[in-house]
Amino acid sequence: LSxxxxxxxxxxxxxxxxxxxxxxxxxxACTPYxxxxxxxxxxxxxVLLKDPPTFTVRPKEEYFQEVGRELVIPCxxxxxxxxTVTWLxxxxxxxxxxxxxxxxSLVFRPLVKEQHGVWExxxxxxxxxxxxxxxxxxxxxxxxxxxxVSVLPLLLAANISWEPGFDGGYFQRFSVWYTPLVKHPxxxxxxxxxxxxxxxAQHLLVENLQPDMSYQFSVLAQNKLGSGPFSQIVTSVPxxxxxxxxPPEPPAMTVRVFLSPPQALTANETVRGVLLQWEPPAQxxxxxxxxxxxxxxxxxxxxxxxxxxxxTKTQVLVPGLIKDAFYEFxxxxxxxxxxxxPSNTVNVSTAGxxxxxxxxxxxxxxxxxxxAGVIGGICFLSVAVIFSTMAACIMSRRRAARIRKRRQDxxxxxxx
Numbered sequence: 001l002s003x004x005x006x007x008x009x010x011x012x013x014x015x016x017x018x019x020x021x022x023x024x025x026x027x028x029a030c031t032p033y034x035x036x037x038x039x040x041x042x043x044x045x046x047v048l049l050k051d052p053p054t055f056t057v058r059p060k061e062e063y064f065q066e067v068g069r070e071l072v073i074p075c076x077x078x079x080x081x082x083x084t085v086t087w088l089x090x091x092x093x094x095x096x097x098x099x100x101x102x103x104x105s106l107v108f109r110p111l112v113k114e115q116h117g118v119w120e121x122x123x124x125x126x127x128x129x130x131x132x133x134x135x136x137x138x139x140x141x142x143x144x145x146x147x148x149v150s151v152l153p154l155l156l157a158a159n160i161s162w163e164p165g166f167d168g169g170y171f172q173r174f175s176v177w178y179t180p181l182v183k184h185p186x187x188x189x190x191x192x193x194x195x196x197x198x199x200x201a202q203h204l205l206v207e208n209l210q211p212d213m214s215y216q217f218s219v220l221a222q223n224k225l226g227s228g229p230f231s232q233i234v235t236s237v238p239x240x241x242x243x244x245x246x247p248p249e250p251p252a253m254t255v256r257v258f259l260s261p262p263q264a265l266t267a268n269e270t271v272r273g274v275l276l277q278w279e280p281p282a283q284x285x286x287x288x289x290x291x292x293x294x295x296x297x298x299x300x301x302x303x304x305x306x307x308x309x310x311x312t313k314t315q316v317l318v319p320g321l322i323k324d325a326f327y328e329f330x331x332x333x334x335x336x337x338x339x340x341x342p343s344n345t346v347n348v349s350t351a352g353x354x355x356x357x358x359x360x361x362x363x364x365x366x367x368x369x370x371x372a373g374v375i376g377g378i379c380f381l382s383v384a385v386i387f388s389t390m391a392a393c394i395m396s397r398r399r400a401a402r403i404r405k406r407r408q409d410x411x412x413x414x415x416x
Contacts, residue, residue, distance in 0.1 A: 004023060015028070020049055024047050024049065026046070026047060027045070027046050028044065029041040052079055053079040055077045055123065055132060056076045057075060057076040059073045059075050059119075059134040060073075060134060062134065062135045065138065066111070066138075066139050067140045067141050068140075069110060070109045070110060070111065072107050072108075073107075073119070073134060074105045075087070076103065077123035077130070079123070081125050083123040083125040084123070085104035087100055087120070089120075090117065090118040096115050097112065097115065098119075104121075112138070112299045113138050113144075113299060113301070114299065115136060115138060116144065117136060118133055118134070120132070121133075121134075137166065139169030141169070141225065142223060142227060143164075143167050143227075144165030144167075144168070145228055146162040146174070146221055147231070148162060149217070149232060154205075154238065154239060156239070157238060158178075158209060158236055159205050160203060160205075160219065161202060161203035162203070164202060168225060168228075170223040170224050173196070175195060175196050175220050176194070176197060176218075176219055177192045177193065177219070178193055179215065180213050181213070181215065181338070182336070194220075212238075214237050216234070217234050217235075218230045218231050218232070219231040226300075227303065228301055229301065259333060259335050261332065261333060261341045261342060261343045262280065262331040262333050263279040263282060265278040265331055265344050266346060267329060272319055274318045274319075274348050276316050276329055277314060277315040278331055278343065280311075281340060287311075287335065288311035288335050291309040291332065292304055292306065292307040292308075293306045293309060293316060293329065293330075293331055295328065296327070296328050297322070297325055302330075324350060325350050326350075328346070329345065329346050329348065330342040330343050330344070331343040
């Protein structure tokens with residue numbers, strides 16, 4: 001062993017080969033002995049050299065592609081024995097609808113918004129495992145939710161900050177929503193106040209808050225294609241004026257709210273539309289105020305369809321769905337100022353349906369005051385057109401009568 005650099009024998013009899021090379025190849029046997037001799041050598045063992053996986057084709061660091069298009073990300077590796085190549089989205093279970101072809105390339109066909117994120121290609125054999133990561137950016141979508149929302153309580157105010165999500169390929173703007181938490185709210189659940197955030201800012205100071213009262217805060221991102229999902233709700237308590245003889249209260253506290261989501265949401269097709277039915281939440285700390293119905297079309301962003309469903313109702317009819325489309329519906333419950341997590345999601349496909357009128361927008365998406373104004377404007381315009389036509393006809397008849405009268409009257413003759 002002294003003639004082989006990096007080779008040594010431990011006290012327990014193990015042999016250590018610091019660097020594996022062709023010198024290490026061969027058959028080995030161990031012979032234990034002491035002052036009385038030896039009982040013989042061990043069974044022989046063979047040393048083989050194997051190669052760990054090495055990437056022959058690595059994915060690029062970033063890929064940008066429009067939603068609905070095809071995207072193929074290559075990844076290949078070799079080793080001895082040949083490695084197994086797998087793909088996984090970081091932070092998500094499974095491949096989120098993506099496929100892997102015969103060349104171990106990751107295939108998105110078509111690319112959807114939920115596949116945005118970091119993907120990892122891993123090559124594994126019995127010797128080692130190596131990985132390569134890439135970021136997939138899905139363009140042409142509504143914004144992703146903001147993350148890491150934090151609230152710094154101040155004197156009668158709160159400073160809200162966050163980290164923006166991916167903008168979907170378009171300029172995005174933000175708004176901060178907040179509402180007080182009171183035991184007996186004087187009004188319904190929709191008393192959320194929204195404040196626009198200046199362009200380019202990632203924080204906002206909310207002032208004129210009540211001291212020692214809990215508030216809920218959330219951040220919403222929007223771009224030209226619509227709104228992204230709300231961020232997680234953060235609860236905080238603004239500070240009041242300090243009293244000299246009493247130490248100040250802790251700057252923040254978390255209010256534990258018991259409000260479970262609506263249960264057993266189902267969808268049934270009828271001749272008038274899709275009938276959604278559900279059961280009320282199993283647990284809620286205050287009386288239910290109502291429900292809000294959310295939908296998204298073809299795996300797009302979630303939108304609020306109806307935010308004023310009474311708490312006494314356990315079903316709602318949704319008419320006017322677009323034909324040959326895929327819809328997802330879910331419910332959230334309101335109890336005072338509290339908002340539950342979403343219910344289970346139900347899927348509705350209108351492929352081949354003939355009972356629903358093809359409209360570009362559901363009627364519930366147009367507020368009733370706006371709808372009344374539009375109808376009133378159309379009626380007024382119709383009446384104005386009718387009166388204008390009648391006046392033009394009357395004037396035309398009078399003009400024609402004067403012309404006929406002039407032609408019938410004899411000409412005046414003057415004699416000298």
